[in-house]
Amino acid sequence: MKNFKILKYICFIYMHLFYVVVYTQQYEEMSFHELKSAIIHTEEHLNSIGKANGIRIIESIIDISEKFNSKQEYYLKGYSYNFLGKIHFSTKDHKEALKSYKIAELFIKELKDSPELTIDINNNIALVYINGFNKPRKALKRIKYIQDNFNDLNEKTQHLIALNLANVYIKTKDYNEAHHLLEKCEKYFISRRQYISELVTTYTSYGDYYHHKSKYNKAIKYYELAATIAENNQLFRQAMTIYKKYEYLLVKIGKEDKAYKILKKYTKHHQTALDIEKLEAEQYKKQLIVSEEKNTIETRKAKQSQTISIFTISLLLLCLIFFCFFIYNHRKTKVLGKSLTLRNKQLKIAKEKSDRLAEVKTKFISTVSHELRTPLYGVVGLSSILMERIKDEENHRFIKLMKFSADHLLNLINDVLQVSKMESYEIRLDKSLYNIKNLADDIKNSFEYQTEKNGNVLHLNFDSDIPNLLIGDSVRLSQIFINLISNANKFTKNGNIWLNFINPVITNNRVKITFEIKDDGRGIPIDKQEVIFEKFSQANSKDHTTGTGLGLHIVKNLVQLHGGDIKIKSAPGKGTTFYFSISFEIDLTNKTNNKLETAKNCITILNTKTYNILIVEDNKINQIVTQNILKTKGYYSEIASDGLIAIEMVKEKRYDLILMDLNMPNMGGMESTKMIRKFNHNVPIIALTASDTQDTVEAILHPDSGFNDFLRKPYKNEEFFRKIETNINGKISKAS
CATH class of the missing domain: 3.30.565.10 (Histidine kinase-like ATPase, C-terminal domain)
Structure with a gap:
C-alpha cells in the first residue's frame, strides 16, 4: 500500500511537469521576434499583399504588441508606425506619413538604444519635409541631427544621407554644397555596382540640380542618363519618376513634341509596373496556398506528435510501476548520494585551497616583481649614466661588467615572471x-x-x-x-x-x-x-x-x-x-605615410624646445637615475616625492609630461593621477611600475585610470625616450 502511494505521487508529478512544458512551448511560439519578422515580411512583399492589407496587418501587430514588456512593446510600435509612414508616403499622403513617423519617434525615444531605427525615422521625416511640404530647412535640421549624433554609420547610410542633404541644398539654392555632395555620392555608388538604384537617384538629383540652375541641356543629359540606367536594370518605378520630371522640363522650355514622347514612355512604364505588381500578387497568392498546405501538414505532424507523447507517457508509467518493485535500491542510492556529497565537499575544499594558493602566488609574483626590479632600476640606470660619464678605460670596463651583470639578472627575473604569467593565462597578444x-x-x-x-x-x-x-x-x-x-x-x-x-x-x-x-x-x-x-x-x-x-x-x-x-x-x-x-x-591603409610624416614633424618640434617633466617618485636613488637620464636629452625635470605633493605642484605650474610611480607613501600614483585629471585633462601621464602582473597592467590601461601610457622598471633608455616623445608629440598634435 505504501509503495502504491509513492507510485501515485510520482506519476502525478511527472504528468504535471509534462503538460506544463507542452503548454509553455505553445505560448512562447507567439514571440516578439516572430512579430518583428511579420513586419519585415509585410514590408518586403507590400506590392503583392496590397497597401490596404499591409496597413491592416501592421495595425493588428500594434494591438498585439501591448501584451509584451514595455521595451518590446515600444520597439514593435515604433517599427510599425515607421512602416505605416512609408506606406502613406508612397501614396503621396504626406500628412499621414509625417504623423506616423512622429508617433514612431516618440516610442523609439523611450528606448534610447535603437540607433538604426532612430536614423531611419529621422531620414524618413526629412524626405517628407523635402518632397511633401517643400520645407528644406526642417529637413536639413533632421539630417544634421543624424550626422551629429551617430558617428559609426556604415558607408552606404552615410552616402544616402549625403544624397538627401544634397536635395535639401538644391531646394535652398546652396548649389556649391549640393554639387560637392552629389560628386561624392556619384563616385561612391559607381564604385559599387550593387547600388544601381542609388546611382539612378544620384543622376536624377543631378538633373534637378541643373534644372534649378536653368542649365537645361545638362539637366536633360542627366535625366536621360538616369532613365537609361533605370530601364536597363528594370527599375520601372524610378524610370516613371524620372520621365515625369523630364516631361515637365521639356514643356517648360517649349519642346512639347519631345515632351509628348517622354509622356508616352512614362505611360508605358506605368503599365509595366502595374503588370509586375499584378504578377507579384498572383505569385504571392500561390505562396499563400503553399503556406496553407504546409500549415496543414504541420498540424497533422503535431497531432501525430501528441499521439506519440501519450504513448510515451503510458510507457513511462509502466516503467515507473516496474520500478516500484525494485524500490529497495533506494537505500543503496542514498548511501551513494552521501558518498558523492562527501566527495563534493572534499573537492570544494581542494578548490578553495587551490584558489588561495593561486592568489598567494599572484601576490608573491607582484611583490617579487616590485622588490627585485626597483633596486635593479637603480643599478641599471646608474651604471648606464656612469658609462657615459666615466672615460677612464679600466673603470669604464668595470662599470660595463656591472651593467652586463645587472642586465643578465634582469633577464633571469623576466624569464621566471614570464613563465608564471603563461601558467596563469595572463599573456594576451x-x-x-x-x-x-x-x-x-x-x-x-x-x-x-x-x-x-x-x-x-x-x-x-x-x-x-x-x-x-x-x-x-x-x-x-x-x-x-x-x-x-x-x-x-x-x-x-x-x-x-x-x-x-x-x-x-x-x-x-x-x-x-x-x-x-x-x-x-x-x-x-x-x-x-x-x-x-x-x-x-x-x-x-x-x-x-x-x-x-x-x-x-x-x-x-x-x-x-x-x-x-x-x-x-x-x-x-x-x-x-x-x-x-x-x-x-x-596594414593596407593609406594613412601610414601621413602618420609617419606627422610624427617626424612633431619630433622636429619636440627637439626645438626644452620640456619640463615632473618625476613623481619616492625612492631617492630612482629620482637621481631618472633625472640624470632625462638630462642626457636636454630635458628639464622636477621631483615630487609622493602623490599629494605632485597634485599641488601640477596645480601651481605647467608641466609637459608627468612620470608617475605607482607605489608611494601618503598617496599612490593611481589615486594621484585620478585627482590630477579632475582639473588637468591635457598633460600626458606615464605610469612607472616595477610590477608585472596582469591586474596592474589592466588597471593602468583602464579608460578611467587617467594614464596615457606605462613603462615597466627597469627599462631601456631607447624605450624610455620613445615613450616620452610619443606622448608629448600626441599632445602637440592635439593642440595644433
Missing part, C-alpha cells in the same frame, strides 16, 4: 602597427656586442616580398627572436648565426612568414630535442652555460600564442635550425 623590417634590423644590431664576444657573426636574410608594415604584437615577436638568438650564441663559438625571414605567402590582407634561426654550432642530440622546450631543461647540462633553462619554453608558448608551431632540425656537430611560421595582418 597586442595588435598594433609596426615595421617588421625595422624590427629585424634592430634585433640584429642589438646582438652585435654579444655575438662578437663569442667570435660569432649574425647574418640577417629578409625576403624583399615581405610587406614592411604589419599589425600584431612586435614585443612578443621580438622576445621569440631574442631568446632563440641568445640560445644560438650561447652554444656557438667562432661561427655563424642566421636570422631568416623567408617564404612569404600573401592571401588577401594577411601574410604567412616562415622564420628560421640557424647556427653552425655544436648541435643538439636527437634524444634531447623533445625535452629542450620543457621548463628548466638544457640540452648540454654539463656545460658551464648561464641561464634558467626557461628561454625555449617561453619561445614555444609565444609561438603557439601566435598560432604557430616551432620545430627543430639538428644533429651533433652540424648546427641547429629552429623554424616556425606565423600569419600576420597586413
Whole structure:
C-alpha cells in the first residue's frame, strides 16, 4: 500500500511537469521576434499583399504588441508606425506619413538604444519635409541631427544621407554644397555596382540640380542618363519618376513634341509596373496556398506528435510501476548520494585551497616583481649614466661588467615572471602597427656586442616580398627572436648565426612568414630535442652555460600564442635550425605615410624646445637615475616625492609630461593621477611600475585610470625616450 502511494505521487508529478512544458512551448511560439519578422515580411512583399492589407496587418501587430514588456512593446510600435509612414508616403499622403513617423519617434525615444531605427525615422521625416511640404530647412535640421549624433554609420547610410542633404541644398539654392555632395555620392555608388538604384537617384538629383540652375541641356543629359540606367536594370518605378520630371522640363522650355514622347514612355512604364505588381500578387497568392498546405501538414505532424507523447507517457508509467518493485535500491542510492556529497565537499575544499594558493602566488609574483626590479632600476640606470660619464678605460670596463651583470639578472627575473604569467593565462597578444623590417634590423644590431664576444657573426636574410608594415604584437615577436638568438650564441663559438625571414605567402590582407634561426654550432642530440622546450631543461647540462633553462619554453608558448608551431632540425656537430611560421595582418591603409610624416614633424618640434617633466617618485636613488637620464636629452625635470605633493605642484605650474610611480607613501600614483585629471585633462601621464602582473597592467590601461601610457622598471633608455616623445608629440598634435 505504501509503495502504491509513492507510485501515485510520482506519476502525478511527472504528468504535471509534462503538460506544463507542452503548454509553455505553445505560448512562447507567439514571440516578439516572430512579430518583428511579420513586419519585415509585410514590408518586403507590400506590392503583392496590397497597401490596404499591409496597413491592416501592421495595425493588428500594434494591438498585439501591448501584451509584451514595455521595451518590446515600444520597439514593435515604433517599427510599425515607421512602416505605416512609408506606406502613406508612397501614396503621396504626406500628412499621414509625417504623423506616423512622429508617433514612431516618440516610442523609439523611450528606448534610447535603437540607433538604426532612430536614423531611419529621422531620414524618413526629412524626405517628407523635402518632397511633401517643400520645407528644406526642417529637413536639413533632421539630417544634421543624424550626422551629429551617430558617428559609426556604415558607408552606404552615410552616402544616402549625403544624397538627401544634397536635395535639401538644391531646394535652398546652396548649389556649391549640393554639387560637392552629389560628386561624392556619384563616385561612391559607381564604385559599387550593387547600388544601381542609388546611382539612378544620384543622376536624377543631378538633373534637378541643373534644372534649378536653368542649365537645361545638362539637366536633360542627366535625366536621360538616369532613365537609361533605370530601364536597363528594370527599375520601372524610378524610370516613371524620372520621365515625369523630364516631361515637365521639356514643356517648360517649349519642346512639347519631345515632351509628348517622354509622356508616352512614362505611360508605358506605368503599365509595366502595374503588370509586375499584378504578377507579384498572383505569385504571392500561390505562396499563400503553399503556406496553407504546409500549415496543414504541420498540424497533422503535431497531432501525430501528441499521439506519440501519450504513448510515451503510458510507457513511462509502466516503467515507473516496474520500478516500484525494485524500490529497495533506494537505500543503496542514498548511501551513494552521501558518498558523492562527501566527495563534493572534499573537492570544494581542494578548490578553495587551490584558489588561495593561486592568489598567494599572484601576490608573491607582484611583490617579487616590485622588490627585485626597483633596486635593479637603480643599478641599471646608474651604471648606464656612469658609462657615459666615466672615460677612464679600466673603470669604464668595470662599470660595463656591472651593467652586463645587472642586465643578465634582469633577464633571469623576466624569464621566471614570464613563465608564471603563461601558467596563469595572463599573456594576451597586442595588435598594433609596426615595421617588421625595422624590427629585424634592430634585433640584429642589438646582438652585435654579444655575438662578437663569442667570435660569432649574425647574418640577417629578409625576403624583399615581405610587406614592411604589419599589425600584431612586435614585443612578443621580438622576445621569440631574442631568446632563440641568445640560445644560438650561447652554444656557438667562432661561427655563424642566421636570422631568416623567408617564404612569404600573401592571401588577401594577411601574410604567412616562415622564420628560421640557424647556427653552425655544436648541435643538439636527437634524444634531447623533445625535452629542450620543457621548463628548466638544457640540452648540454654539463656545460658551464648561464641561464634558467626557461628561454625555449617561453619561445614555444609565444609561438603557439601566435598560432604557430616551432620545430627543430639538428644533429651533433652540424648546427641547429629552429623554424616556425606565423600569419600576420597586413596594414593596407593609406594613412601610414601621413602618420609617419606627422610624427617626424612633431619630433622636429619636440627637439626645438626644452620640456619640463615632473618625476613623481619616492625612492631617492630612482629620482637621481631618472633625472640624470632625462638630462642626457636636454630635458628639464622636477621631483615630487609622493602623490599629494605632485597634485599641488601640477596645480601651481605647467608641466609637459608627468612620470608617475605607482607605489608611494601618503598617496599612490593611481589615486594621484585620478585627482590630477579632475582639473588637468591635457598633460600626458606615464605610469612607472616595477610590477608585472596582469591586474596592474589592466588597471593602468583602464579608460578611467587617467594614464596615457606605462613603462615597466627597469627599462631601456631607447624605450624610455620613445615613450616620452610619443606622448608629448600626441599632445602637440592635439593642440595644433
